[in-house]
Amino acid sequence: MKYMDSSQVEKKMGTRIAKNNIAKSIFFLSTLVGLVVLVVLFYRVISASIGWIDFEFLTNKLSTNPDKAGILGAISGSFWLMVVVAPLTLILGVGTAIYLEEYAKKGKFTSFIQMNISNLASVPSIVFGLLGMTVFLRGMSLGNIVLTGGLTMSLLILPVVVVSSQEAIRAVPGFLREASFGMGATKWQTIRNVVLPTSLPGILTGVILALSRAIGETAPLTVLGIPALLMPIPFGIFDKFTVLPLQIYYWTVDAALVAEYASLASATIVVLLVLLFLMNSIAIIIRNKFQKRF
Amino acid sequence: MEKTINKDSNSGTNVRDLIQQNKRSFSANTVTEKIMPILLLIIALVSILTTVGIVITLLAETIEFFKRIPFVDFFTGTILKPLGDNAQFGILPLVTGTLLSTAIAMIVAIPIGLMTAIYLSEYASDRVRKVVKPILELLAGIPTIVYGFFALTFVTPLLHSIIPNLQPTNILAPGIVMGIMIIPMVASLSEDAMSAVPNAMREGALGLGSTKLEVTWKVVIPAAMSGIIASFVLGISRAIGETMIVTIASGSSKNFTFDVTQSMQTMTAYIVEVTGGDAPAGSTLYFSLYAVAMTLFVFTLIMNLLAQYISRKFREEY
Numbered sequence: 001m002k003y004m005d006s007s008q009v010e011k012k013m014g015t016r017i018a019k020n021n022i023a024k025s026i027f028f029l030s031t032l033v034g035l036v037v038l039v040v041l042f043y044r045v046i047s048a049s050i051g052w053i054d055f056e057f058l059t060n061k062l063s064t065n066p067d068k069a070g071i072l073g074a075i076s077g078s079f080w081l082m083v084v085v086a087p088l089t090l091i092l093g094v095g096t097a098i099y100l101e102e103y104a105k106k107g108k109f110t111s112f113i114q115m116n117i118s119n120l121a122s123v124p125s126i127v128f129g130l131l132g133m134t135v136f137l138r139g140m141s142l143g144n145i146v147l148t149g150g151l152t153m154s155l156l157i158l159p160v161v162v163v164s165s166q167e168a169i170r171a172v173p174g175f176l177r178e179a180s181f182g183m184g185a186t187k188w189q190t191i192r193n194v195v196l197p198t199s200l201p202g203i204l205t206g207v208i209l210a211l212s213r214a215i216g217e218t219a220p221l222t223v224l225g226i227p228a229l230l231m232p233i234p235f236g237i238f239d240k241f242t243v244l245p246l247q248i249y250y251w252t253v254d255a256a257l258v259a260e261y262a263s264l265a266s267a268t269i270v271v272l273l274v275l276l277f278l279m280n281s282i283a284i285i286i287r288n289k290f291q292k293r294f
Numbered sequence: 295m296e297k298t299i300n301k302d303s304n305s306g307t308n309v310r311d312l313i314q315q316n317k318r319s320f321s322a323n324t325v326t327e328k329i330m331p332i333l334l335l336i337i338a339l340v341s342i343l344t345t346v347g348i349v350i351t352l353l354a355e356t357i358e359f360f361k362r363i364p365f366v367d368f369f370t371g372t373i374l375k376p377l378g379d380n381a382q383f384g385i386l387p388l389v390t391g392t393l394l395s396t397a398i399a400m401i402v403a404i405p406i407g408l409m410t411a412i413y414l415s416e417y418a419s420d421r422v423r424k425v426v427k428p429i430l431e432l433l434a435g436i437p438t439i440v441y442g443f444f445a446l447t448f449v450t451p452l453l454h455s456i457i458p459n460l461q462p463t464n465i466l467a468p469g470i471v472m473g474i475m476i477i478p479m480v481a482s483l484s485e486d487a488m489s490a491v492p493n494a495m496r497e498g499a500l501g502l503g504s505t506k507l508e509v510t511w512k513v514v515i516p517a518a519m520s521g522i523i524a525s526f527v528l529g530i531s532r533a534i535g536e537t538m539i540v541t542i543a544s545g546s547s548k549n550f551t552f553d554v555t556q557s558m559q560t561m562t563a564y565i566v567e568v569t570g571g572d573a574p575a576g577s578t579l580y581f582s583l584y585a586v587a588m589t590l591f592v593f594t595l596i597m598n599l600l601a602q603y604i605s606r607k608f609r610e611e612y
Contacts, residue, residue: 016507024417027413034477041448099337113338123348126562126590127348130352130583130584131351218437218438245538249442262447
């Protein structure tokens with residue numbers, strides 16, 4: 001011990017510990033930044049919407065008069081959009097995931113598909129909007145109806161669904177498959193009777209989370225030229241429509257003209273956030289309740 | 295199949311019938327066995343078709359655009375005036391708008407995101423982590439349109455009281471809000487990278503007398519560097535492609551300036567504005583949409599490939 005100057009060590013130790021403590025509180029404070037912003041955002045939106053959300057707001061049609069304006073059209077538009085997007089992404093996403101996880105041989109082609117999916121996931125949503133406009137709206141001349149928006153949205157969230165479904169399928173333990181094969185089941189029978197039922201909670205969780213992204217997405221629909229106010233309420237997938245986020249967009253932009261529109265926008269934001277919250281809760285319930293751990 | 299066997303043996307049918315039955319269902323099975331992989335492959339090709347669709351539509355119309363506007367003029371032009379008689383198409387105002395908003399966003403997102411990741415991965419107890427992570431996920435799940443509204447109606451007035459000459463629409467407020475939106479992404483990706491660093495390395499450094507800060511700074515961060523940098527790059531890519539926040543809060547003036555208090559337009563906002571105005575198909579304005587989108591696509595693609603390259607090339611394996 002004679003080589004160590006204990007007083008020097010003591011002196012250095014103090015500043016080192018102090019540095020550590022200061023750094024710790026800085027790290028903690030920056031963690032709080034996100035949380036504080038979240039609270040402020042919620043507070044702002046909710047306080048601005050007080051007095052605007054009532055039964056009439058939810059059930060009235062759109063109107064240029066802020067006191068009479070309601071969002072039934074936007075709600076049903078979002079609903080019909082989901083009617084198109086949900087089954088389509090479920091089939092396409094899960095199908096792709098099964099192919100990649102169960103059938104595809106490891107090789108250049110498979111890794112090409114995989115790389116393609118992960119790149120597709122980070123293509124800006126507005127580019128998907130242009131794809132939808134060029135292919136579905138103008139190419140197939142579908143017009144700006146629910147189906148056009150739904151097809152575009154499905155392609156947008158497809159990569160997310162594929163990746164989460166792949167993870168769910170990968171989590172099915174090998175011994176279940178082997179047991180099924182051992183009983184004489186074929187590959188498809190094993191997938192249908194063993195792999196899919198076991199991974200279903202995981203798949204559904206991923207799909208619902210992806211749908212909640214689709215329900216809040218605005219940019220691709222603005223490209224499709226979904227018109228603003230005063231739309232008839234859609235009654236099917238071939239009707240023209242508007243959705244909640246687009247309604248928020250138009251009211252926010254027009255708030256410069258009519259001040260009350262800002263309150264309407266906040267009220268619509270609250271409705272949208274409640275909807276997202278419900279969807280996320282369902283996803284979490286499914287995950288916690290039905291997911292088996294092996 | 296097990297059910298049929300039971301039923302048959304109960305009713306006493308002979309073995310030959312059973313085998314016949316088995317054969318029939320077997321041949322039906324082989325058909326499904328052969329069809330399903332092909333069907334699933336076709337479904338899997340949809341994602342490839344999407345990529346091909348994006349590239350072809352963008353490329354075809356962009357080529358048409360460059361037949362009318364010279365390539366060099368487009369990428370070096372500082373004036374964007376798409377309407378009127380003397381229409382000029384220079385993309386630089388949009389590029390500066392995009393890069394400035396991205397830079398502001400990353401100035402917010404990188405330090406806060408990284409420090410959040412450090413706190414969650416190195417300092418926080420399990421209980422704190424269990425509370426904070428879902429809240430951050432909540433922040434990531436809020437639709438961008440809501441952030442746009444927030445930037446326009448809250449952040450801009452707030453900044454205006456600090457910076458008096460701030461315009462009602464400017465690139466600063468959406469940039470900051472975009473940064474906040476990206477924090478959860480940077481934080482969770484960086485945290486994943488840091489959590490992947492084996493505990494033995496931390497314990498080794500702690501055993502030598504390091505403080506937690508020294509362990510984090512000299513051991514964990516260098517070891518997780520590739521994942522951390524990749525998270526930054528993905529954040530940049532996200533900021534470049536972000537649309538609604540800048541469309542709402544940054545206005546549509548096509549200024550070529552570096553003054554962040556001014557209204558500017560990004561590439562994404564330009565696309566929203568032009569399509570919202572219903573550009574007639576076949577006009578130069580209409581084709582300019584695709585040229586801008588192509589530039590945007592290439593920007594984000596480069597960022598994504600870069601992120602993949604970094605995380606693959608510089609990954610430290612333990």
